[in-house]
Amino acid sequence: MLIRTAHADDWASIWPFFHTITAAGQTYTYPRDLTSEQGRGMWMLTAPARTVVAVDDDGTVLGSAKMNPNQMGPGAHIASASYMVAPEHAGRGVGRALCEHTLDWARTEGYHGMQFNAVVESNTRAVSLWRSCGFTIIGTIPGAYRLPDGTYTGLHVMHQAL
Numbered sequence: 001m002l003i004r005t006a007h008a009d010d011w012a013s014i015w016p017f018f019h020t021i022t023a024a025g026q027t028y029t030y031p032r033d034l035t036s037e038q039g040r041g042m043w044m045l046t047a048p049a050r051t052v053v054a055v056d057d058d059g060t061v062l063g064s065a066k067m068n069p070n071q072m073g074p075g076a077h078i079a080s081a082s083y084m085v086a087p088e089h090a091g092r093g094v095g096r097a098l099c100e101h102t103l104d105w106a107r108t109e110g111y112h113g114m115q116f117n118a119v120v121e122s123n124t125r126a127v128s129l130w131r132s133c134g135f136t137i138i139g140t141i142p143g144a145y146r147l148p149d150g151t152y153t154g155l156h157v158m159h160q161a162l
């Protein structure tokens with residue numbers, strides 16, 4: 001698998017899984033009814049931020065990540081990142097590879113840490129993966145995320161010093 005900078009024409013490959021994941025309403029605080037253009041604006045970032053894709057040997061886009069300063073100004077020394085893996089490619093190590101890539105990017109860029117602001121507590125697969133990559137839960141906002149069935153779960157804030 002190769003991780004490379006995403007190009008504008010990669011959006012056509014990202015959008016199908018981005019749409020499936022956001023419309024499901026289980027893992028991201030994005031509106032469930034995003035259009036492709038709205039999603040593109042939220043995901044395809046420009047410098048100093050960065051968006052990448054993980055591609056297979058045949059060029060198939062397996063997943064994507066975006067990385068950026070977590071805050072502006074005096075908080076800009078902490079990075080943040082988000083990840084999406086095409087469901088049909090889950091379990092192949094794509095998410096872990098993307099996470100490691102974003103952590104390497106953040107270190108190289110001189111960030112002091114990486115923070116995830118809103119990891120859905122019931123998304124136990126992601127929580128477990130981020131923990132195995134060195135992140136800790138520094139707090140949980142109880143009931144901050146409404147699932148599609150109307151129930152509520154918490155949002156974790158996760159952090160790793162770099």
